[in-house]
Amino acid sequence: MRQASPANLNNLSFLQLGVALLTAIAIGFSSIAEASAANSRYAAIVIDANTGKTLFSANADAARFPASLTKMMTLYLVFERLASGKLQKTTQVPFSQYAAGQPPTKLGIKAGQSVSVETIIYSMVTKSANDSATAIGEFIGGSQAGFARLMNAKARALGMTNTHFENASGLPDPQQHSSARDLALLGLALREHFPQYYPYFSTHSFTYGRQRMANHNHLLSRVKGMDGIKTGYTRASGFNLVSSVADGNRRIVAVVMGGQTARARDDHMADLIANYLPKASGRSGGGDLIAKAKEDKADDTRIAAAAPIAAPAPTPERRPEKKSKAAAAQPADETKAAEEPVVQAYAEPVPQSKAAVLDAVDPIATSATKAPSGWAIQVASSPDAQQAKSLLTKTGKDASSILADARGYTVPFEKGGVTYYRVRFGGFASKSAAWDACGALKKKKIACYAILE
Template sequence: MFKASFGSYGSTRTRIGLTKFFRLIAAAVFITVASAGGAAANPKYAGFVIDAKTGKTLYASNADSLRYPASLTKMMTLYLVFEALDSGRISKKTRIKVSKNAAAEQPSKLGLKAGQSISVQQAIYALVTKSANDASTAVAEHLGGSESGFAKKMTAKARALGMKRTTFKNAHGLPNSGQKTTARDMARLGLALREHFPHHYHYFSTRSFKYGKSRFGNHNRLLGTVSGVDGIKTGYTRASGFNLVSSVRKDGRSIVAVVMGGKSGASRNKHMKSLISRYLKKASRKGGGNLIANAPSATRIALPKTGPVPKFRDVTEVRVAMAYAKPQKSSSFPIPLDRPVVGKDALIDSLNKQRAVVAPVPRPRDSEVATAQGSAVQTSAVDRVTTSSTGMPSGWVVQIGATPTRQAAEQLLAEAKAKTGGMISNAQPFTIVTHRDGEQLHRARFAGFDGKSHAWKACKALKKKGYGCWATQQ
């Protein structure tokens, strides 16, 4: 019947046209099957691209499927290092002793020997460029007491950042069947590093690092070759394939892109370049970012939407230096690690406490501002007010932190004013004292803003200088 019907059309030209038509159909089917086969041939693959200003997902493929992070793990290791730096637990000059366990790690490594030491700054560079496993383990043991203890802290931090499907078992990313993540979670971590540590993020753009007589180049070959790429990290094990997280900022747009499971470093890089080329132009030029709120470990309390919340940090991320902390006889850490001291939780607590003491802080003299880093603002002229209903600044205020002592809060305010100027040059610094679980905290705030818009802009300016900030109306 088919031949009879076909023959009824009669002409040779028609038959040739139909032949071409069927060939096109066959070609389309072949391409479809080949594409499906290519995906099936690489079950390790996952990809994700997010607009870093709006949080919009621009691309996702197997984004929530479990994958091995390999050396992308070191992004979280570095996150905890940056926290420790900001809390004053360590400095960049702190020496980290290398154990036998650390020295015995498999490559990639610096070749550290048991018993020697490496500075925190050297360790940071080693993790970013060489992706050194021996340095990573040494860092973990120094900060966590043991590598397994540090891994638990890594997993806990992942949960706090909203990385719901990530579990860490070590600090370097060498094979462990229990160490899993997703492309979406790695993008969240990349965003968190950018947002929470703008003052440390520059390490991820390091092109090379010299240690001893050797110079180690960064494994991230997109640095310096793809316009707008400023980090973040590569990774590879046989089980994971070739992984890469890239941060891109160009022409007012910003994205974080993730490729996991590449078959080679070259093919992974090529695919990442393609994702950047395709999706960066689709990202928005509007939006403030601040997509990853680092919630305090204490119970969260809902507050009215009274102002911007640039970022929050838990106790291990405070900007309060060692001079701000109450001496601890039983610990080498300068800040108590069992209660938050800055950010949203501190403000929540102060807003919910009925009994408070307001201590107006005199505007610091130029000489005092100049020395704010080295010593606390003089407080002999401070007039203490005994109730929260007397002398309380009215209108819009912004809070930048809370410290164990009034002097430290005053110093924090003086430092912020000296560094920021502009929007807060005429703001009135003051402190509020509240009691929490039998302990006293001093809230560091600025008042004197001309409405909500002025307070919000002040918060934005403070955030650019690395301060957490919350704006609210008294």
């Protein structure tokens, strides 16, 4: 066998070193490349929490389903009322039949029972409990519609220009949407406005009765300096995460949305933190980046008129649709047991009257729920706003696989002195994509035609 010369050995060693370095670089940045490639749900942003400067951005202003990241706004409104004295940590929150009937993940409180506000908080930041979010939403807002009104008003006050909420939990609703940038802004606001309550987000586990609830944010134990904030998952949204992390005076808030799996999302987030935290400003004491949100006295007046905060929340007449035992066992947020849980469609409580629907914030497309530009499909039209919204929800549920990447909305128009509401789904990349979606819907006996907004 021919032996290699010293020169050849040196060349070989240099080549092996180069390959090793390139491999290390490829491993370090693989999740960023993978996240960006051919994933229509993906969006991300990294913001310097000291200066407000955007350090990294990918589809940051695109509309995305927030899933359980919605609970960040629910908690913002809870913290706001704790800070003002309108709520106490020991205040008991009753669970209506509707709240108790929410799908997992959940705390599991029976209808008619109550738990403290602090228990609600812990169950939301760790287990992402949907029943707790719904119960506190009904308690503060009098109903889900009333609480959504407060959520949307607060989103506008904070400058979240591409966000619209329909419920307190983040369970699927085709009209509920946000963006990576808006959610980063909300993360900054939570830390800046409520430093006394923000440490709840770093809770690793919480025990209630015999239940031990581990935090779904596995990076709390993996990334040094991370102090929160929240995970989220639905089939339509993919795996989402908002993170806050500090190194000395450097601090960033980062958002990743649309991960294919919880691990892929976590790896991508870890890469972003490793790459951009060293680039953040080291200055401190610069003051708030976000203006302190002023209390909206009109909101408080409406709450008092609808249902005093100390009163039990009303029980909706219609309960959530029954699910099979197998379906009910699937979580609405990720768990260690399953990286790709199945989320069942969410049955929105039926308002008691048409006036109740029209009184809600942004029930029809406005600046907060404006129609996405480009190609869309129309599936129905109705002179009744409530019926239009019901059709929107039903279609999104019946054709969830076809419309997974589309955003539902309604558009009002006048005809013969009567206001009608078109039911549409938008966000298609091309005419052919909209036509293909219509073709698939028609096979399900859902009427459809494509339009250019």
